[in-house]
Amino acid sequence: MTEAELxxxxxxxxxxxxxxxxxxVAGALRPDHPFIAWAAAVxxxxxxxFVVLAVAAPGGVLATVPLPAxxxxxxGGxxxxxxxxxxxxxxxxxxxxxxxxxxxxxxx
Amino acid sequence: MTPPFRAGLVEALGAPxxxxxxxxxxxxxxxxxxxxxxxxxxxxxxxxxxxxxxVVLLQLVALPGTAGALPAVxxxxxxxxxxxxxxxxxxxLLGGHAARRRRWLAAPFIAITPWAAGMRRLPALPEAAxxxxxxxxxxxxxxxxxxxxxxxxxxxxxxxPALRAALLFANPLYFALLMGRR
Numbered sequence: 119m120t121e122a123e124l125x126x127x128x129x130x131x132x133x134x135x136x137x138x139x140x141x142x143v144a145g146a147l148r149p150d151h152p153f154i155a156w157a158a159a160v161x162x163x164x165x166x167x168f169v170v171l172a173v174a175a176p177g178g179v180l181a182t183v184p185l186p187a188x189x190x191x192x193x194g195g196x197x198x199x200x201x202x203x204x205x206x207x208x209x210x211x212x213x214x215x216x217x218x219x220x221x222x223x224x225x226x
Numbered sequence: 227m228t229p230p231f232r233a234g235l236v237e238a239l240g241a242p243x244x245x246x247x248x249x250x251x252x253x254x255x256x257x258x259x260x261x262x263x264x265x266x267x268x269x270x271x272x273x274x275x276x277x278x279x280x281v282v283l284l285q286l287v288a289l290p291g292t293a294g295a296l297p298a299v300x301x302x303x304x305x306x307x308x309x310x311x312x313x314x315x316x317x318x319l320l321g322g323h324a325a326r327r328r329r330w331l332a333a334p335f336i337a338i339t340p341w342a343a344g345m346r347r348l349p350a351l352p353e354a355a356x357x358x359x360x361x362x363x364x365x366x367x368x369x370x371x372x373x374x375x376x377x378x379x380x381x382x383x384x385x386x387p388a389l390r391a392a393l394l395f396a397n398p399l400y401f402a403l404l405m406g407r408r
Contacts, residue, residue, distance in 0.1 A: 122262060122287040125295035125302075129283050130273035132303040137333045140313020145326065149318035157314035158345070164308040165342060165401055168278075172398030178281065179252070179387055180394045188395065195399045199406065206241035206403055213399045214392055221388070 183217065184224060191217030227362075230355035234362030237343065238370070245400030246339045246367060247374035248393040249277055253284070254378025255385045260288035264379045271375040272368060275337045277397070279306030312341045319348040321356045328357055335364030342404055 119127070140157075147153055172180060173188050180188075194216025199209035227235075250271055257267035262284070274280050279302035286298035313336045320329045340363050348356045378385070385393075 121295050122266060125283060125287050125298040126266060126270055126274070128295060128299040129279065129302045130269070132299060133274050133276065133279065133306055133309060134333065136303070136307065136309040137313045137336045138330070140310045140336070141317050141329060141333055144314045144317030145329070154314055154318055157311035160311040161308060161315050161341070161345075164311075165338065166405065168338070169398045169402045169405070172395065173402075176394075178394070179256075179391045182387060183391045183395065191395050191399060192402060195403055196406065199403050206400070207244060209403055210241050210245060210396060210400055213403075214396060217395055218392055221392075 183221060186224060187217050187221040190220035228358050230351065230358040231362035234359035235366040237347075238363040238366035241400060242339050242343060242367060243370040245396045247370045248396035250371045250374035251378035251381070252385070252390045252393045253277065253280055254375035255382035255390060257284055258379045258382035260284060262288070264376060267375050267379050268372055271371045274302065274306070275334070275368070275371065276306040276309060279303065309336055312336055316341055316344055319344065319356060320360065321353045325353070325357050332357065332360055332364065335361070335368060338401070339367050340364040342401060346404070
């Protein structure tokens with residue numbers, strides 16, 4: 119087994135462990151327990167942070183997209199969502215088209 | 227295939243599969259470029275099944291001179307630590323006492339896309355339909371993730387960085403739209 123395979127196998131086990139531990143903890147609590155409400159709030163916050171980081175301070179190859187293009191992508195998606203009565207797929211495509219168009223215009 | 231399972235499956239095959247698939251396509255291409263095989267890329271997508279952790283794992287195992295597997299495992303686990311609170315939060319929505327034993331079936335699929343869809347959809351469904359709906363959604367998402375990873379691995383030489391960056395934006399944009407939905 120190579121080091122990359124070992125790292126993957128151990129990470130996969132750790133991921134399964136986190137998921138099973140979450141289900142086990144919730145199973146031991148009543149559904150309206152404050153810990154469950156707290157976990158939902160933390161999960162929602164991590165989702166929001168994921169979006170904000172991707173737009174405002176991304177890493178990796180997404181960082182090569184200039185900020186105006188990323189903002190245009192978000193604005194285009196939200197505008198498409200509002201204009202197309204909440205249809206996700208066309209709104210998503212509007213956002214990606216806006217990102218590509220602004221990137222092409224500013225040449226980033 | 228029960229009607230709730232099919233309903234979940236069909237719902238996943240629209241915007242969720244596109245948004246998630248775009249990100250997994252970029253991941254497959256990145257894995258190929260790092261010299262990792264298709265089997266490794268597919269296993270990472272299906273068994274880790276959380277892009278933040280997958281990216282950390284890929285970056286650290288591809289980095290020359292990294293001392294052993296442990297830093298990659300710890301980094302990827304920290305990046306995906308959200309799976310724990312996500313599992314806690316969704317568990318009570320997976321049906322009442324009758325579904326308590328079968329709720330473990332959802333474990334491998336607790337990831338950001340099925341979780342976000344489930345948290346929004348499950349409360350309005352009858353209790354008996356909730357777990358099948360989530361499993362239908364999750365299986366479609368899982369298969370889409372694997373297919374996109376495989377395609378990305380194969381297409382790596384043809385995906386330029388600008389296209390890959392746009393693909394990576396699809397997933398956060400999808401979640402931004404989903405959060406705006408009521």
